[in-house]
Amino acid sequence: MAQEHTEAKKCFAAVANETGQEWSHTLKPIVFYYSRSGRTEKLAHLAAKEMRAEIMRIEPEYAYGSFSSSISRVIKERVRREHPRSSTPIPDLSRFDPIFVGYPVWANDLPEFIGDFLSRCDLEGKTVIPFATFAVSGMEKSLASVTAACKGAQILYPFEDGMLRGGDYRKWRLNVRRYIWNME
């Protein structure tokens, strides 16, 4: 019953949005993501659709090219302790919560320009929900970087999807949607 009520509230908010009125009573989720070759992008669009979230792609200041040139550039950046930045303008997040952050694991970590972007967003008091795709190494190490970049935010419900370890997407979706319903 409570769920139906909050779903109805969301529908009203969506109608208000379509008719040009502000979302006044409800916060909306937003999905930030980066994807070089499309895997994270697919997941990001699926999550945005199912969580009824806005979606925004984060770009690096200088685009990463092919797989092999990205690998050699990321290695060089680490060795030289360079800190690549994002060129994506920082949005006003006052109407958004929770904040999903989707990324491919690079060198066993969060791509640095995403950390740069997140560290310049005002995430105080927000919930950040990270999700990642990778080949084999998992997202554990990257979570420390997400936490460090998202000052004042609580990090919840990380979701990972790789060749050796795939998460249960449906279970994640259910948990996250329950969480979003209860936030209202």
Ligand SMILES: Cc1cc2nc3c(=O)[nH]c(=O)nc-3n(C[C@H](O)[C@H](O)[C@H](O)COP(=O)(O)O)c2cc1C
């Ligand atoms: C520069 C670079 C570094 C990567 N480093 C890792 C890694 O450390 N561990 C891993 O499991 N996969 C690694 N990968 C593989 C990607 O995480 C994986 O293919 C991911 O799903 C790609 O997502 P995308 O299609 O959204 O770009 C790396 C790929 C690139 C291009």
